[in-house]
Amino acid sequence: MTPAPLVLPAEADAQQWLELRRDAALTIAREAAAELKSVRPTDAMAVLRRWDDAELALHGLSGMASLLASVHPVEAVRTAAEDAEAAADKLDTELSQDPELYAVFAGLRTDGLDPLAARFLEKILTDFRRAGVDQSEEVRAELTALEERLTELDQEFSRITRDDVRSIKVTADRLAGLPQDWLEAHPVGADGLVTVTTDYPDTLPVFTYCHDAEVRRELRLAFLNRGYPAADKVLHELFDARQRRAELVGYPDWASFDAAVKMIGSGPAIPEFVDKIAAAAVDPAQRDLAILLKRYREDNPEATEVQWSDSAYYGEIIRKEQYDVDAQVVRTYFDFTKVRGGLLEVTGRLFGLRYDAVDVPTWHEDVASYDVVRLEDGASLGRIHLDLHPREGKYKHAAQFDLAPGVNGKSVAEGVLVCNFPRGLMEHDDVVTLFHEFGHLVHHILGGQQDWSRFSGVATEWDFVEAPSQMLEEWAWDADILASFATNAAGEPIPAALVAKMRDGEEFGKGYTVRIQCFYGALSYAFHQERPADLTERLRELQGQYAPFPYLDGTHFYANFGHLGGYSSAYYTYQWSLVIAKDLFSAFKHDDMFNAEIAGRYRDNILAPGGSKPAAELVSDFLGRPFSFDAYAEWLAR
Incomplete structure (x- = not known):
């Protein structure tokens, strides 16, 4: 049946x-x-x-x-x-056990x-x-208790990061610079003030466009302090429990236990990799920070460094003034409904798929559902659900969730894309995020045609899972592809010249963006390895060592850094995967992004096998060689 x-x-x-x-x-x-x-x-x-x-x-x-x-x-x-x-x-x-x-x-x-x-x-x-099956009965009992507690702690941390939505209230005149549609969606309340929450559709536009530096700072403080102080106690216990869990089965620390089944192979290799990436990013970061600081000092003559709360705003100014990219013009081409349709059209063409809308019960009226059909033979591969707008009580970030694994003859692959995008116009960064997360979703479906549940979907080593999604982001940057769905209110497609400027503008700041990622990776490792008594002080030290922007006094970012839950000590994964993603994309032709032979080979060698082979073999099967650092280094140095 x-x-x-x-x-x-x-x-x-x-x-x-x-x-x-x-x-x-x-x-x-x-x-x-x-x-x-x-x-x-x-x-x-x-x-x-x-x-x-x-x-x-x-x-x-x-x-x-x-x-x-x-x-x-x-x-x-x-x-x-x-x-x-x-x-x-x-x-x-x-x-x-x-x-x-x-x-x-x-x-x-x-x-x-x-x-x-x-x-x-x-x-x-x-x-x-x-x-720990080969341990004594007493050790197994302790392991059982630890696993139960770890599940509870992980869920509690997830609840804290999900439910702690904060807000600030400001007078409408202090929101000058925000897009008109954003202002219309945030009317003045009965108290004469506008409420701005720490949810992404509110924060990202404010950080990027709001002229009032104090509003940006006030919202950044609220944003960075989500989860504090409630998360502190939970995280301390979580780190201690993970350490004990690793020691009981013979590992020196949690990072070593966790890394043993990943591509990186060992715990000590994590800081080595983070420092390698950080070193490679020094020159590009310093180059762009000098440009950023020079412009910043035009408005803040006494400044010696750019504040984190001002970084996005001044990055946007530089893109507008030096790269002729006005993000508020760019966003007029990215209507949510058109972008969603374009995403399905692009990925369908790339991977040989069709998405048939289905009217089925879900958990919320916002959810759109589609059956995924393979064009080659009309075979039904699974079902996807897109839950893309924010609401109370919902996960606050962007991620793909499994609804059901795909196993031949037993279970149909079903995946869910959970995001928090605005209902009207989107930032181009939102479009890139949508393509990224959809990469996980299509991986789940295409890899969900397995004989064993263990290998179904995104079942590869955890430090590889981001690579296919990071590579798919490239299709959200191609001018011809964007022109197929990115049109303004008059129906005019986004000009290729504007996309080229956007690409040049996006390149600005990548060095210091990588340094921020190194800070996150170092933090996730150090918190597990050292289990510092004062998490805030250790965060301050690591930010000073790796990040391009100074610590903002009175903030506790780690308390809402949800990746300390699922990724634990392995946030390095994002840069490790990006190294591979850049190498994977090197096989594609920039003037032929839908090349059937290359796309089909990628689909069949990277996505469709699920976890049936080690990730390094999947990459080698596609590239015809082991993966290399060269493409990433070349990208970073440009």
């Missing part, structure tokens, strides 16, 4: 529906484990197939619950989803297994060992 996409419930039935699916998934996993232990089959393939049922149930439950906890408008459903995710994690820990179950897999004969099944078995055995 061919599986069908999930049928999501009406809002009134969502909590019960979720709890029923939770119970069913847990039962499937428990029964599979019990059967393997009681029957003790020796047919390796049969054992793996049965265990795949358990993994599919647990991972499917965890992904769906994580999504609903982040997007559902009803708080009780979000809480129930968090409980379901915790239940899945708890059972996963219990099974992975079961010595009797481990013995079933450790005793299997591998001769006769095909390479993919053998890879699956290797992954299973690694999971067991990393979970």
Whole structure:
């Protein structure tokens, strides 16, 4: 029987529906484990197939619950989803620490297994060992308690960063410089003031366009202090628990434990990589900072450095004055509805896909759903859902979530794009972000045609997952591609000359932007490695060492740095992936971005395999060689 996409419930039935699916998934996993232990089959393939049922149930439950906890408008459903995710994690820990179950897999004969099944078995055995299955009963008990607490802490930190929306109130005259449509969406309240929140559709325009430096500073203070002080206690305990978790299974620290299953391979390699990138960015950063400071001092003659709260505003001034790029003109070409349609058209053409709109129940009326069809043979590959506007109680950043993994004959791949874009005109940066995040979504669907749930979708090493999405950003910069959907109110496409200027303007500041990324990477590593007593003071030191802009007194950025949850000590991932993304894009022709041979080879060698091969092999299969630092270094030096 061919599986069908999930049928999501009406809002009134969502909590019960979720709890029923939770119970069913847990039962499937428990029964599979019990059967393997009681029957003790020796047919390796049969054992793996049965265990795949358990993994599919647990991972499917965890992904769906994580999504609903982040997007559902009803708080009780979000809480129930968090409980379901915790239940899945708890059972996963219990099974992975079961010595009797481990013995079933450790005793299997591998001769006769095909390479993919053998890879699956290797992954299973690694999971067991990393979970501490070979440790004493006392250690396993402590590991179980730690895993449960880690799930709770991660969820609590996520709630803090999601729910702590702050605001400032200012008189309307202090918002001079903001686009007219933004001003119209922020009317004066009964108190005679305009409320500006720390949600992205409010903050980014203010940081970029507002002429009043004190408004920019006040909002930046509120933005950087989200989550503080509530997150402090949570993060201290989270870092300590992760450290103890790593030590119990024989690793010196959390970063070493975490990196052992990533491309980078070891914890100590993380600061080495961060410092390599930081060093490469020194000259480009200093060059652009000198230009930025010179313009800044025209308005602030006594300044010796540019303040973080002013950096975006003066970067925009330089792009306007020196590169002839007015972002307020640029944004008139990026109407949200047209951009969404263009995204689907561009990626459909690139990857040989069609997106058929479907009217199905979802968690909110804003969500648009599409079935993904392969043009070559008309095969249905899965379903995507686009949830792209902000609302109360919703995840505040941009990310792709799994709704269901794709496994041949068992489950249809479904993914969800969760963003917070304005409903009208978009910044071009928003367009780039949309293409980036959609890269994860199409990876989930194209990679969701697997025989094993372990390898479904974006199942590669975690420091590779950003590379395909970072590469897809290039299609949001091509003048011909943008002209196909970026039109102003008069229907005129964005001029190629303007796009060229935008590209030149975007190049300005990349050196100090990379240094900011190095600061984030160093912070995520140092906080886990050192577990400093005073997180704010250590942040201040790291910002001074890596970042181009000085610490803003009284701020606590780490308290809302959500990547300390999911990415933990591995925020270096974004630059590691960018190195690979630049190399991947070098295979494409700038004057032939839809080249069928190259795009098809990329789709089939990078996206479609999911996690069925190590990432380094996927890249080598596509490029015909190992990946290199050269393309990234060339880009940074330009």
